[in-house]
Amino acid sequence: MKRFWLGAVLLAVLFGFCLFAMLYTARCTETMQDYLLSAEQAAEKEDFSSAAKQIAAAQEEWKTHGRILGALLRHDEADCVESDLASLAQYADFRDALDFSAVCAGLRQKLRHIKDMECPKIENIL
């Protein structure tokens, strides 16, 4: 019975950890998406200083959770998000609305994808 309980407890711990990973990733990516949406809206209104602040906040948010996200996500995905944020900061500095919006939309999609990948959906499993 000891082995049974060991197996059951281990499975429960793993399940709990996977649930935590899913919720944590979802929360981080949603927060990031909110920042990016605000930045995109500010850029559309040509308010690039506000957009730059939002991007800086998004970068800070990503940096805060970077260690845990680094353990949960594929490294190339995490690197891609960081490099897109750096690009957005540059476009905001150069007041390049078109490229800013394009990269912003692409990054939001990537974050949506990262969040969806953690969900136990049938398309992910299969």
Place this chain on the structure above:
Amino acid sequence: MFVSLIRAVILYAALIIVVRLMGKRQLGELEPSEFVVAILIADLASVPMQDSGIPLLCGLIPILTVLSAELLLSALSFRSVRFRRLLCGKPVILMENGKILYGNLKKTRVTVNELVEHLREKGITELSTVQYAILETDGQISALLYPKYTPACAKDAAVKTDPLELPVAVLCDGAWQEDNLRQTGRSRTWVQAQLDANGCRAEDVLLFTVCPSGKTYLARKKEADA
């Protein structure tokens, strides 16, 4: 490169722990579920070991999941004969009273050549001496000879034998095995006296065993090297 090195060490340690937790059976003959686990965990560990871009958890989580599934299944197998049969199957008789059961050979997809080969590996060349040959659930074939062909034992020869004694190692590689020493009911002083009688120090002992009757066995490190 450092990352690959550290990952390899972590995954190797994880595999050792996992195999240890799964039990001794995994090291010997394997049941079907154990065989699956053995293949799976090696493959699961190799993926993050080779690709530093994949999170380490992508290897550890599946390995631990497979371990927990194996622990649960083995515990259930232990408790339920029905479940055990479902998971491992049941032994199949391939030869009965000296006759090859062709239907069972066909059912288990064991060719007659394979049967003869397995028997030969056990030192059996004369099939007429085999009363039973059984395909076990781990894939091994057990062969039981007719009693008249089994080697004679002491009882058959009416030879009086000493009772079997289990020697207990009290010194291994120069280190005292305190639990074993307690089990023998002997003291360090007694063991030291035995070593002194052989002109040996405890540090120079490779193996020193004691039987319940007091019979001892000493192997020195230096003799072992020679």
